[in-house]
Amino acid sequence: MPLTLKDIAKIAGVAESTVSRAINNKPGVGAQTREKIMEIVREHNYQPNQLAQGLAKRETHLLALIVADLTGPGYSEIIKSMEKTANQAGYQLIICNTDNNLAKEKTYLNLVGQHRVDGAIILGGTLANNNIMKLALNQDELLVLVNCLAEEVLIPTVLVDNARGGYLATVHLLEQGLEKIALVMGPANDFLESEKLNGYQQALADYNIPFREQLIIKTNLSREGGYNAFFRVMKIDELPDGFFVTNDLLAIGLTEAIKMGGYLIPGDFAVVGYGDSIISAVINPALTVVAEPLQQLGRLAAEYIIKLINDQAIEEVIRVLEPELIIRESSSP
Amino acid sequence: MPLTLKDIAKIAGVAESTVSRAINNKPGVGAQTREKIMEIVREHNYQPNQLAQGLAKRETHLLALIVADLTGPGYSEIIKSMEKTANQAGYQLIICNTDNNLAKEKTYLNLVGQHRVDGAIILGGTLANNNIMKLALNQDELLVLVNCLAEEVLIPTVLVDNARGGYLATVHLLEQGLEKIALVMGPANDFLESEKLNGYQQALADYNIPFREQLIIKTNLSREGGYNAFFRVMKIDELPDGFFVTNDLLAIGLTEAIKMGGYLIPGDFAVVGYGDSIISAVINPALTVVAEPLQQLGRLAAEYIIKLINDQAIEEVIRVLEPELIIRESSSP
DNA sequence: AAAATCTTCGCAAGCGCTTGCAAACTTGTT
DNA sequence: AACAAGTTTGCAAGCGCTTGCGAAGATTTT
Secondary structure, X not given: OOOOHHHHHHHHOOOHHHHHHHHOOOOOOOHHHHHHHXXXXXXXXXXXXXXXXXXXXXXOOEEEEEEOOOOOOOHHHHHHHHHHHHHXXXXXXXXXXXXXXXXXXXXXHHHHHOOOOOEEEEEOOOOOHHXXXXXXXXXXXXXXXXXXXXXXXXXXXXXXXXXXXXXXXXXXXXXXXXXXXXXXXXXXXXXXXXXXXHHHHHHHHHOOOOOOHHHEEEOOOOHHHHHHHHHHHOOOOOOOOEEEEOOHHHHHHHHHHHHHOOOOOOOOOEEEEEOOOHHHHHOOOOOEEEEOOHHHHHHHHHHHHHHHHOOOOOOOOEEXXXXXXXXXXHHOO | OOOOHHHHHHHHXXXXXHHHHHHOOOOOOOHHHXXXXXXXXXXXXXXXXXHHHHHHHOOOOEEEEEEOOOOOOOHHHHHHHHHHHHHHOOOEEEEEXXXXXXXXXXXXXXXXXXOOOOXXXXXXXXXXXXXXXXXXXXXXXXXXXXXXOOOOOOOXXXXXXXXXXXXXXXXXXXXXXXXXXXXXXXXXXXXXXHHHHHHHHHHHHHOOOOOOHHHEEEOOOOHHHHHXXXXXXXXXXXXXXXXXXXXXXXXXXXXXXXXXXXXXXOOOOEXXXXXXXHHHHHOOOOOEEEEOOXXXXXXXXXXXXXXXXXXXXXXXXXXXXXXXXXXXXXXXX
């Protein structure tokens, strides 16, 4: 059984309140009394019971990390840096994997409302927007969004400029002299995906290349999706000379299909992927990709939520991070 | 401000204790009283404050997931299934990434001792053994180990039979008629690695192939490690005809080196990897691997710790799961 | 040296819940 | 009709901590 405040007070020969004030660096304790108490605390390795502390102060120092699928691309990296930042500020992360299950989602979002956690971070994906909204409308629910965006309601968010990413990728291909660039993407109702499309279009416009609807292949974000996309594209009248693929799995499938078709990358088709997972680096040929600042994403999210909890101002409610182009073999001239 | 027990009691016109008993399905509440209370609870969507509940019952329904590096291979998969299982039993996982930092490790392990969490799961890696021991010696610290093993002290553990994995991989290569099988592995002081070596040796013995120390390449578990391993092996007098690689990253590096050297897989060298990450499937050629039952690992770990918490017996203190061989191109005849 | 001010400290209530115990109420038995 | 036995409910203490407020002590002021 761990020591309690009472025990420390008894040992030190002072009242519990004095010990409490000493430990929490609050005024109202004499210098030598404080030192004596701290000495005893150190000696006995006393650590206050967070439950009791939380109950009294109405805070848990817990953060809910709500994510549809923990195994998402780059998520471990993001989460790792999130945990680190949170931890340094004295917070712990609790995992809430929703599996895209509406009920679980709701339960988890409730954690905040029920004062079980001090705040929540929603990471990526298709978390039901109305759930979020309902939560957000309860004024004091603290919430930060990472790599996703809420509609109709303003919630502190940190995300990557996917339009910029799409732009970078497309421009890179255009700069290689390619003009018929196919875009293989996921469902366009996903904000992240549609932004990439925007960037793609912007790039074409800047280079005076006409946009051709045919070259946009929407499929599901999977390996098969990528695989099939290639054969779908091969059916159109004028073949593309380059591919911009918005997702890792898609890229894998696509490159497999290309090779299967007996074509060479980058000889016949240049390919640019999205997301600097290890996969894109080991695939053959190594993929040129738009890389997202994963660590920064995680760190900022943690910083944001902690600031919110402490009633500190946030610089930018929607913080947009710049992606970066990593050039490898799959797009060399 | 959420409703409290008191509020519900007032609405129902009964004492708090009655409400508490009704909610917790305890005896001593009349049927219609109970129903009436539950009705009100539902209607107001009341959820007890876990902090207060925890304080009174001395339990938090929190589990610490202690892991050296969250981004480890297959960990997201394990964690996902762990979270699911824990959650179904009413527990939440809190992330504790130690970064192999001894101080953090200690702090996190303390969470258990300080009654901040009801139990802890240590996942993989090189968590300092003496830390664990010290913790384990405190009788009532609840701890489960996943994919690692404690020395000198018996702690409930669930892990994969790596010796079996090594055996399967090696036998598979032997069955292809290969006789000079190199083993590329991580540091042998890692129990997981040394077990694979044991399996390898056992397989050789069963097939009457002499063990040759030269063919064992110990390196660090990284891509470069794998890359360099190949060139180290090429210096020995008699070249191998097959490789058993104990790790994903290692396998990537090794295959790169092999291709770089102008050799073919599986033509010149057959390769078998370990751990069925997506990487092994997308690499060229697709890797034959020993796959670990990741989901089961996570689920069992959660089940174990929850059983411990509830003072239930555990079938086997050390639960060993069977790996499985997935045959792909890299080892075809 | 007494009064006024500041500092240091302890008392006690409260955070929201659980639980042992006794009071009140049922029901069954003779 | 009276009592035993069982059931249902409420009282109150306690989990370990924080914090407002007043008491005591130390320090300064006139």
